[in-house]
Amino acid sequence: xxxxxxxxxxxSVQEGRISILNCDYTNSMFDYxxxxxxxxxxxxxxxxxxxxxKDKNEDGRFTVFLNKxxxxxxxxxxxxxxxxxxxxxxxxxxxxxxxxxxxxxxxxLKVLA
Amino acid sequence: xxxxxxxxxxxxxxxGQNVTFRCDPISEHNxxxxxxxxxxxxxxxxxxxxxxxxxxxxxxxxxxxxAERPKGSFSTLEIQRTEQGDSAMYLCASSLxxxxxxxxxxxxxxxxx
Numbered sequence: 409x410x411x412x413x414x415x416x417x418x419x420s421v422q423e424g425r426i427s428i429l430n431c432d433y434t435n436s437m438f439d440y441x442x443x444x445x446x447x448x449x450x451x452x453x454x455x456x457x458x459x460x461x462k463d464k465n466e467d468g469r470f471t472v473f474l475n476k477x478x479x480x481x482x483x484x485x486x487x488x489x490x491x492x493x494x495x496x497x498x499x500x501x502x503x504x505x506x507x508x509x510x511x512x513x514x515x516x517l518k519v520l521a
Numbered sequence: 522x523x524x525x526x527x528x529x530x531x532x533x534x535x536x537g538q539n540v541t542f543r544c545d546p547i548s549e550h551n552x553x554x555x556x557x558x559x560x561x562x563x564x565x566x567x568x569x570x571x572x573x574x575x576x577x578x579x580x581x582x583x584x585x586x587x588a589e590r591p592k593g594s595f596s597t598l599e600i601q602r603t604e605q606g607d608s609a610m611y612l613c614a615s616s617l618x619x620x621x622x623x624x625x626x627x628x629x630x631x632x633x634x
Contacts, residue, residue: 417561440621451525451612451625452564459621497563499623506577507552507616509623511563 411435412500414512422520427485429515431498434479438500438510443472443483446495446514455496456483488519523547525626527613533632534603541599542629546615553596554623555588556612564612570596571618603633 413432421427429443439460444452458465458472458481465472471484485492495514501507526545534540546553552571556564567586568578572593585603590596600607610630614623 412563414563442622444625449627449630451527451614451627454622454624457621499563503621508566508569508577509554510566511556513561513563 410513411438412498412510412512414496414498414515416515417513418516418518420518420520421488423490424487427483427488427492427517427519429483429485429496429498429517431481431483431512432479433481433500435500435502435510436479437502437505440501440503441472441474441481442499442509443470444497444499444511445492446497452497485517488517490519490521493517493519525613525615525624527611527626527629529629530627531630531632533634535634536603536605538603539599539601540603540631541597542611542613542631543595543597544613544626545595546613547624548594549617550615550624551593551618552616553590554614554616555596555598556614558610558612558628559608567598600631603631605633607631608633 442457443455446452456470474481497514499509499511501509528543554569555567558564570590585601588598610628612628614625
């Protein structure tokens with residue numbers, strides 16, 4: 409049972425435009441969500457997170473939106489840069505539970521110069 | 522802050538051999554996690570420790586896998602009688618007890634021939 413899903417395996421965007429990466433979850437007990445970026449042969453690096461008490465969190469070019477009723481979150485990157493080309497994973501966990509982070513399958517973003 | 526360190530970076534072994542990986546978390550981090558990642562998939566939870574206590578182990582994890590964190594500092598992951606299906610990137614991550622972010626190491630790439 410895939411509790412965190414990223415239904416788009418890949419996305420291509422022109423440099424300077426907006427990249428929107430989507431993530432859906434099924435476990436209503438999840439109340440903290442994170443986005444990670446991964447380059448080949450490296451471990452994932454943290455990008456941005458959001459608690460379920462919020463619906464938006466911004467950090468520079470990155471904004472995460474959370475729609476709890478739809479069990480959906482998205483990551484917006486504006487403007488997109490070639491260095492953003494990587495695989496992006498969303499993750500979720502229950503802060504009152506086991507602190508087991510569940511990851512999606514990832515979306516490969518390619519930003520075209 | 523030296524980050525999460527994993528050793529070795531790469532391991533090639535023959536089917537049936539035992540392998541052991543080491544992870545040194547960020548020094549003040551209480552929680553330590555092991556994940557496995559295969560091509561096209563997100564990190565899959567294997568197990569995690571809070572200090573020296575192993576609090577959860579994935580039901581998908583075979584009895585051939587064992588992890589330890591004897592003094593609440595570094596951890597080892599051993600795979601006995603390796604199979605070709607064990608070929609994957611093994612990722613270690615750590616976090617503070619109260620923290621929300623996981624910090625990942627660069628991983629150990631295992632190839633079973």
